[in-house]
Amino acid sequence: xxxxxxxxxxxxxxxxxxxxxxxxxxxxxxxxxxxxxxxxxxxxxxxxxxxxxxxxxxxxxxxxxxxxxxxxxxxxxxxxxxxxxxxxxxxxxxxxxxxxxxxxxxxxxxxxxxxxxxxxxxxxxxxxxxxxxxxxxxxxxxxxxxxxxxxxxxxxxxxxxxxxxxxxxxxxxxxxxxxxxxxxxxxxxxxxxxxxxxxxxxxxxxxxxxxxxxxxxxxxxxxxxxxxxxxxxxxxxxxxxxxxxxxxxxxxxxxxxxxxxxxxxxxxxxxxxxxxxxxxxxxxxxxxxxxxxxxxxxxxxxxxxxxxxxxxxxxxxxxxxxxxxx
Amino acid sequence: xxxxxxxxxxxxxxxxxxxxxxxxxxxxxxxxxxxxxxxxxxxxxxxxxxxxxxxxxxxxxxxxxxxxxxxxxxxxxxxxxxxxxxxxxxxxxxxxxxxxxxxxxxxxxxxxxxxxxxxxxxxxxxxxxxxxxxxxxxxxxxxxxxxxxxxxxxxxxxxxxxxxxxxxxxxxxxxxxxxxxxxxxxxxxxxxxxxxxxxxxxxxxxxxxxxxxxxxxxxxxxxxxxxxxxxxxxxxxxxxxxxxxxx
Numbered sequence: 001x002x003x004x005x006x007x008x009x010x011x012x013x014x015x016x017x018x019x020x021x022x023x024x025x026x027x028x029x030x031x032x033x034x035x036x037x038x039x040x041x042x043x044x045x046x047x048x049x050x051x052x053x054x055x056x057x058x059x060x061x062x063x064x065x066x067x068x069x070x071x072x073x074x075x076x077x078x079x080x081x082x083x084x085x086x087x088x089x090x091x092x093x094x095x096x097x098x099x100x101x102x103x104x105x106x107x108x109x110x111x112x113x114x115x116x117x118x119x120x121x122x123x124x125x126x127x128x129x130x131x132x133x134x135x136x137x138x139x140x141x142x143x144x145x146x147x148x149x150x151x152x153x154x155x156x157x158x159x160x161x162x163x164x165x166x167x168x169x170x171x172x173x174x175x176x177x178x179x180x181x182x183x184x185x186x187x188x189x190x191x192x193x194x195x196x197x198x199x200x201x202x203x204x205x206x207x208x209x210x211x212x213x214x215x216x217x218x219x220x221x222x223x224x225x226x227x228x229x230x231x232x233x234x235x236x237x238x239x240x241x242x243x244x245x246x247x248x249x250x251x252x253x254x255x256x257x258x259x260x261x262x263x264x265x266x267x268x269x270x271x272x273x274x275x276x277x278x279x280x281x282x283x284x285x286x287x288x289x290x291x292x293x294x295x296x297x298x299x300x301x302x303x304x305x306x307x308x309x310x311x312x313x314x315x316x317x318x319x320x321x322x323x324x325x326x
Numbered sequence: 327x328x329x330x331x332x333x334x335x336x337x338x339x340x341x342x343x344x345x346x347x348x349x350x351x352x353x354x355x356x357x358x359x360x361x362x363x364x365x366x367x368x369x370x371x372x373x374x375x376x377x378x379x380x381x382x383x384x385x386x387x388x389x390x391x392x393x394x395x396x397x398x399x400x401x402x403x404x405x406x407x408x409x410x411x412x413x414x415x416x417x418x419x420x421x422x423x424x425x426x427x428x429x430x431x432x433x434x435x436x437x438x439x440x441x442x443x444x445x446x447x448x449x450x451x452x453x454x455x456x457x458x459x460x461x462x463x464x465x466x467x468x469x470x471x472x473x474x475x476x477x478x479x480x481x482x483x484x485x486x487x488x489x490x491x492x493x494x495x496x497x498x499x500x501x502x503x504x505x506x507x508x509x510x511x512x513x514x515x516x517x518x519x520x521x522x523x524x525x526x527x528x529x530x531x532x533x534x535x536x537x538x539x540x541x542x543x544x545x546x547x548x549x550x551x552x553x554x555x556x557x558x559x560x561x562x563x564x565x566x567x568x569x570x571x572x573x
Contacts (some may be wrong), residue, residue: 054415055415076418078416083416084411088410089410091343092408101333102339105332105334105335106336106414106418107328107330108332108418109330241355
């Protein structure tokens with residue numbers, strides 16, 4: 001693993017007695033990117049993030065953040081980090097504005113500076129009207145947004161987020177994704193752990209899959225897709241059963257494998273890219289109308305399932321459980 | 327400067343969020359007041375104002391002990407449970423600064439509690455002849471050591487009820503062992519060594535010397551022992567926090 005990123009993790013491990021929670025993982029995060037850390041519950045995501053932010057001591061390996069040894073010099077490293085834990089851990093008795101100002105003070109921000117910044121963030125996170133409301137009166141989505149705002153009040157170079165969209169409503173989750181992309185555009189490097197694969201696919205530049213304490217894949221979304229995708233595919237939905245045409249289509253489109261599915265659907269797979277227009281013209285000549293034709297690309301979820309062997313359904317159940325628990 | 331900003335704001339937050347809440351202020355006033363009345367009734371079968379001064383060292387020591395140990399143990403356990411304490415652990419301030427800031431609120435609360443009985447007493451008895459410098463130092467040192475005991479309880483407890491139970495487990499025996507209302511010399515001989523293992527014994531002795539002129543140990547020795555207790559407990563609390571809270 002190279003050591004060119006703003007964050008370089010090398011052979012990081014964590015043991016609790018005989019149990020190995022994290023098993024010698026290595027990865028780098030480049031400046032200004034959103035790096036996703038995906039895995040099922042108990043995979044080692046939170047243990048890894050806790051070691052990176054200084055809430056857990058590694059059993060072995062090294063963590064370098066912007067040139068700082070984050071294991072030996074944890075307080076210096078924390079000064080350039082923003083941290084958003086998996087729970088909205090602000091103070092119920094204080095209002096939104098006070099909470100943000102308090103968090104700014106922990107990073108040594110002066111009064112005028114933190115008050116100004118708190119106002120900016122409340123506006124940016126669409127919480128200006130709720131600024132004087134006690135935190136305990138906030139909805140789950142608002143609590144999450146304010147917790148993220150608290151994590152960036154001191155303008156950190158790198159932001160760590162543990163499951164930022166778990167257990168909140170769809171609209172708040174969408175707003176949070178949007179805010180994270182805005183932060184990225186502003187130059188903030190973001191490390192995010194999640195088991196929401198769709199979230200990661202939408203916002204992450206690069207992703208690592210962690211299972212059983214080990215990283216099983218690491219790369220950009222397209223690199224990960226390429227690693228499991230063998231060829232191209234299209235799917236057509238016609239007005240009639242295409243079973244009688246299978247053999248003819250197979251001969252006509254050399255190199256393609258044609259498979260007829262239920263509901264008048266046919267899938268064509270080839271090593272080469274399949275152009276839609278010759279297929280549509282062919283079917284038209286046969287008097288077949290096509291309702292829908294689309295290129296099929298594997299989703300990140302397909303990639304995850306293929307690489308890890310973990311069923312997508314299991315992950316979905318876990319995230320539903322996680323959501324309900326929060 | 328950055329450290330001081332963080333220190334001051336943690337202290338301010340604790341005072342506003344916890345110590346200045348009406349239940350805690352009323353506790354700080356009602357608890358010592360009710361003990362004063364109880365002791366007066368018990369001591370002479372009726373009200374005897376001259377007894378108030380005799381009761382003051384014990385009442386002050388008890389007020390500090392009860393105010394500080396439970397408050398810090400409960401507030402920290404409460405913050406740990408809601409994970410807002412993680413926010414403090416993750417701030418770029420040293421653990422000593424964080425611990426000192428958390429202790430300061432409880433110490434101030436303890437000092438306030440100690441002077442409630444003194445304030446009430448001032449309306450009924452003559453308080454001339456009291457060595458106020460030693461009183462202030464004794465109250466401060468009792469508050470520091472008791473607060474550190476509270477922190478030690480907080481490090482051991484996971485739930486608020488555990489913190490309360492553990493606090494009481496320590497505090498109630500200390501009422502009888504530390505010379506607050508019964509002189510240590512009147513305790514059975516096998517219990518006396520335990521008394522001298524508890525910092526409150528030295529604090530109470532200092533107060534007795536300063537208020538009544540009846541201290542049994544040299545003032546400087548008691549101050550020194552309390553300082554050693556404070557330094558030892560501070561170091562032990564920091565070690566325990568590192569070991570238990572940073573996994």
